[in-house]
């Protein structure tokens with residue numbers, strides 16, 4: 001796997017520190033409130049499990065799986081729900097946890113669906129934000145790192161389902177996804 005990585009963009013230490021900081025901020029912002037954390041499968045799994053260890057208020061978790069990329073490196077623009085939430089979110093504070101916002105199409109679609117279910121509030125926490133890729137405007141309350149316009153893998157992010165278990169965020173060599 002390592003030989004397919006052009007450069008380590010964010011190392012384990014940087015990830016750990018940032019996740020800790022985000023967890024503290026979320027704990028402070030939702031103090032005295034209840035919170036449901038929604039993990040968007042599969043890319044956000046590693047981030048979400050680390051993040052919730054750093055959230056110090058009681059939370060519930062739920063999972064949703066949507067896909068717009070398939071095995072491609074650019075969004076198809078068509079977002080498909082593969083797995084919906086298990087529970088109702090009516091009247092609840094919702095925090096959507098994502099690994100990356102690129103075109104914004106996935107979250108734009110998700111926000112519309114979740115807001116139509118009458119939650120008390122919905123906010124987004126994304127580990128990575130790639131503003132150069134954006135096709136739709138998106139308000140993101142919590143962002144870990146602003147990243148350049150390159151295809152990233154590791155810490156949950158994949159290319160064709162591979163590299164998710166790398167403990168850092170790396171830039172994938174172009175010859176891997178162009179071949």
Ligand SMILES: O=P(O)(O)OC[C@H]1O[C@H](OP(=O)(O)OP(=O)(O)O)[C@H](O)[C@@H]1O
Nearest residue numbers: 041042043068069101102103104105106
């Ligand atoms: O802002 P966008 O351009 O919509 O891209 C962001 C989405 O792309 C990735 O999901 P993917 O469909 O690859 O599924 P995965 O999380 O299961 O890898 C990522 O996890 C985000 O959900």
Ligand SMILES: Nc1nc2[nH]cnc2c(=O)[nH]1
Nearest residue numbers: 102150151152153157158
């Ligand atoms: N793995 C991965 N998935 C993405 N989805 C949107 N942008 C990216 C990216 O850079 N890497």
